[in-house]
Every structure is written in structure tokens, then in C-alpha cells.
Amino acid sequence: MLKIIKNRLDQGYRTSSYPKQPIALYERFRGRPQINRQCDPALIRQCAEACPQEAIDAASGAIDLGRCTFCGLCEMQSQGKFVQFSQNFELGVATRADLITDGSYADLAGHAKQHFKKLFGRSLQLRQVSAAGCNACEADTNVLNTPFFDLSRFGIDFVASPRHADGIHVTGPISRNMKAALLTTYEAVPSPKVVIASGACSISGGPFYGSDEIVGDLNELLPVDLYIPGCPPHPLTTLHALLTFFK
């Protein structure tokens, strides 16, 4: 008992005051890319050719954040002249098109569906479905339940049964072998319901694009309401997206 009390005192109060207070992530974290559209087109082409995810459009210089794994190669390759990744983790968007950025970003709050705010603004229960995810997205979603983020304080919870859920949060490129289970889980959620695509895999197949064992795009199967890009999305990216979209 004494050990419990001693450790409790040691540990102190750890919950973040986000979103009331902003959080600064370490400078190496790669969030929203800042794109220099005036840079040499040859440099853009070079970055586009080197990009392992084929996420850069050589002609327009736009980056598809739904494909991007934020590996940072384009920033290194262009020595920051074409792309610089900022530490801004606010990456969630409401439409697939908004993920393709030329450096400007859609306002998630403005695009959020108002009836969702009314329905789920005070309480949102989600069923997480891992559909061939590498477990990084899953792990950094789970982390929202640790004391630092303490997701429950916002009235948002991940629940065990789809019957208790208001929607599904999907990670992974949706293997052929998980397609049926994913669709069954979705059907088991009572309407109205939301669909969240989390991570590059569920949006575009992520690192696995081109494999014939995956669907590679959740939107092909279900109408996605909220996209959270990243590989995996930082927990704050997910938290920001959930709070902005539903609150």
C-alpha cells in the first residue's frame, strides 16, 4: 500500500492540458508539409521520382498526404527547397481531395458535418477495426487511453462491441481476408454512424499499394467521413481530428 502511495506521488499529475494549451512537438517530427511552389520544377521532378510512395505529382508539385508516409526523403532530397515538414500535427480532413495539398490546407472544423456534432458532440463511442494494419496505427490510437492524453475526458471512448458504437475507426490497407469481417462489423453498428479512415494504409494502401492481397482504399467499400493521415498518425493528430470534427 505504501509503495502504491509513494509511486502515486512520484508519478504526479500527467494529463496534458491540450487542447486548452498548445503542444509543441520536437523539431524532427514531420507534420504538415510546407511546399514551395516557386522552386525549380526539375527539383520537384527529382523528388517525385525518388518518393517511395509516389505521393508527389511532378507536374503540380502537390503532395498526396493520403499516400505519404512522412519519411522525409523529399525534404532531404530538396534540402528543404521544395518541401519542409512543419511540426503542425493538425492533418485530419473531411474529404479525400483535401488530402492532396499544394501547401494550402482545408479547414477541418468548417467541413465537419454539423449533424455529427449534434449527434456525437457530447459522447462518441467508436469500434476500432484493424484491417491488416501493422499495429503502429493501432498502438498510437490505444495510446490515447493513457493518462497523458486521457481520451475519455472528452466523452470519446473505444468500445468492445459494434452494437455499442457510433461508428468505426479503421486502420490497415484492408486485406482480402479482413474485408468480410470489416463489412460485418460496420453493418452491426446502428445508424447513423461514422466511418473514420486512419493512417496511410486505410486511405491508399500505404506501404502496400499495388499488392493484390489488399483492397487499399476504405472509401471503395464504405463512405468515409473523416481521414486521419500519417504512418502512423501521431496520437495528437488523431485527437485533434476527433475533437475538431465532432466537438
Place this chain on the structure above:
Amino acid sequence: MDNLLQIANGEVVRRADIPDVSVETFGMTLAEFVRNGGFVVQFFAFAENGITRLLAVVRNDRLYVTSCVVGAEFPSLTGWVSEKFHMFEREIAEQYGIRPTAHPWLKMVRYHRNYSGADDVFGNDYGGEEIPGKYGCFTVEGEAIHEVAVGPVHAGIIEPGHFRFQCAGEEVLHLEIQLGYQHRGVERLLPTVPQRRLPIICEAIAGDTAIGHNLCCCQALEALAGLTVDVGARIVRTIALELERIANHLGDLGALSGDVAFNPPAAYFGRMRGDFLNLLQVLCGNRFGKGLVRPGGVAFVMGDEQRKLIAAKLEEITPQVKNVCDLLFSAHTVQARFENTGIVSREMAEDLGLVGYAGRACGLPYDARVAFPSECYAELPHNTNQMTSGDVYSRATVRREEIMHSLALIELLLQRPETTAKAMMMEERRLAADSLVVTINEGWRGEIAHCVLTGADGAIVRYKVKDPSFHNWTGLAMSLRNQGISDFPLCNKSYNLSYCGFDL
């Protein structure tokens, strides 16, 4: 040892030097090796120019390779030699449509169409119906027997898989684990994509082992491309692999506390795990270390600032880790739940070929960092665990010891003055033709092995991946024999195996 070629971890060998024996000699050679205490690292099929071969990489205190040409079937070694071949032979059957004759329990591994176009060994038609789950599980019969089916979608934020328990009352007589739901076609995809995609894909084989798997991939590419890695980069890679180990072990100790309803350490461990993930973010901008390791070194230099940040955090958090471990392990209620739960005997562990802490907790000392050291491990002290009862308590204790050992290793490495010359960018490189390389690293779950074979033009013809979970899932199933079903979460967490690393 006539029919075996000795190889070294991460060293290129010419394929012409690999013994190419008859399928009978191949089987006899492996049988003799394994009966003399050897273990199987890799055992797989590959096809080239219309010829299909089997290739095996085995280990005692050294590594060996051998191969043979195979037809539509070969005699299974599982039944008459050792369980160590069990999963590998099923995998060969599924991937290439080659039947291991007299295999005692031939069934699907991951449910997918085979690579060779031969008839499916299991009679599945992957073109038509939904196949996953189409499998008659092993059943125990009797009036008092009941069955519990769990998954593929589980209750928490967890990967999918199917578990079928055969129970008499609360007691589990048999647990059958059927995976494959996470199958993304990794091994099929790897030889078809440009080199620049390889590290990105390998970092996503199992996200919690991004460093471990990608290290195997990059070491293989380095060997085949003749690249050297400077000491500074090796230090960063070693630190990253140890940070990954600490973060995962801490997370699992937290989950174990949660499973025995001891909430304070569950919360503390969960929070501290995040601190270590954040240190990987300090190194490379990603909490899982994705983007850090690249062929030739690391993509991000560890400068003085990063060194100081890591050192300061370790100084702050090490006493907390010690205290919270003490809180967990000294609680009588925790001991009562951990001890004698989910026991796997040493004999069983050896026959299954368990690796990592699952093996070490049963008294199999194998640690790839010691046996086949890569990166900086040859210069670093080892950890020897004393607790080898094969139960949840032993697996938890090994993890506790490894956390403290890894913290000490990082501290030693941070004192090294070398800094890598430059950040390495991913570039396409020409790979040695007609070659084989095997890379082995001790990931946090145990032995990770990648095996790359190149053809006449240096293109990759076969890329074989093995996650330690491939060996250890069977260990979990055996842990549940004659256990209460309510002990499943605890046993499961004590292993915390990878679904996606297994499913590929």
C-alpha cells in the same frame, strides 16, 4: 556437416556455393542437424526458371545453409523429426502448392492463393468464395465439452485473429489459433517493387518492430550492394533497437498489470512507454522509428542535442521504471496470478523452437545479439536471465531484466563519441548477382530473420521474412493447455505476439 555450407550473419554468399543436394539427402541432413540440438531459422521454397527449390537456414552456435530441388511433394520432417519444421512446412505448402507428405497437421497458415499456380494443397478456391475462417477447427468431443470462438475482430484495439478454445468447464483442453487475416502479400510484393520501397514496406511488416525488421532489410541491401556502415550510424541503430525493446516491454508489463486488475502500474507503464517512443521521435521524427534506418546508415544524424535529450530523459525515467517494476513484481496478488500460469516446459520450448523472451523464460538462452551479433552488439555486455520456469512470471521477469539491461546498453552507447559522417538517403543500388544473404537481429520479441536471393541480373528473386511470432504463436497455444480460460488474456499478454508479423 558435408551437405551444409557455413555462413555468417549479414554476409553475402554466392548461390553456386550453396549445397544443392537430393531431396532425400536434404531431409536427412536437416533431420540429423536438428536432432543434434539445431534450430531452424528459415525454411522455404522459391522458384526460378521453372525449377522449384527448398532452402533451409539452420543454426546451432553457427549458421548453415543447404538446398535441394523439389517436385510436387517432399517427405515432411515435422512428424518424424521435430515440431520445429511444422509451421515452415505448412507455409511451403501454402506458398508453392508443394505437399509435405505425412505432415501430421497440414492446414492453412494465412489463407491465400499460392505463388506457383499449382492446385491449392488445401483445396481452396481463392478466386471465388470468402475463404478466411473456412476451416474445421480441431474439436474435442464429449458431453461436458464446450467451444469458445473469439475473433477475428477482438474486443480492444488489437489486430485480428481467430482463437478457438475447447473447454471442459473453465479448463482449456486445447486452443487452436488461426491467423491470416492480416495477410498483405508482403513476400510476394517485395521482389516486384523498386528498391526505394523496401525499407518502407519492411518498416510496416510489424509496426511495433519497425526498427528490427527494417534493420534486417537494410543490412541485407548493404551486404548485397557492398556498403559499409560507419560506427556512428551503428550506434544510432543499436540505440534505436534497444529503445524499441524497452518501449514494447514496458507496454506489455503495463498490459499484464491491467490484466490482473492492478491499475496503478498499468497507467504508469503505459505513460512511460510513450516516453520511450518519444525518444525514437527525437532520433528520427517518428514514434516507431520509421524512416530512421536506411541502407548505408541512418537518415537522421544523432547530434549533441539529441544525445543530450536522450541522456537527460533516461536519467529522469530510469528510477521511475525501477520503482514501478518493483511495485508490480512485489505485489503478492500479482505474484499469485503470474506464478505457475501458462507454463511451457523447457523440453516443449525446445521442440517448438521458441525464440526471444518466450524461449529464454523456458531456459533456452538463445539471444541473437549474443550468438550472431550485428551492429554494436559484439562490444556490449550480455544479459543472462535466471528465471526460467516457463510461466507468465518468468516471461514478465525476463522482460523486466531486459528493460534494465537495455537501459544500461543505451547509457554505454551514448558515451561513445562517434557521430555518423552524414545522413543517408535512400538510393537505388546495384545488388550482387546470384547471391544469398541472411540477416538476423534480436528484435524485442526475438529472432528476426530476412533472407534475400538475387538472380543473374542482381534483381531480387525471393525475399523471405520471418518474424519471431512465427515460432512463438504455438508456444501461446501450448501455454493454455489445462489452464483456466480466464487466464488467456494474461498468457496472451505475456507473449504479446505479432499478428501482422506472422501474417505478412
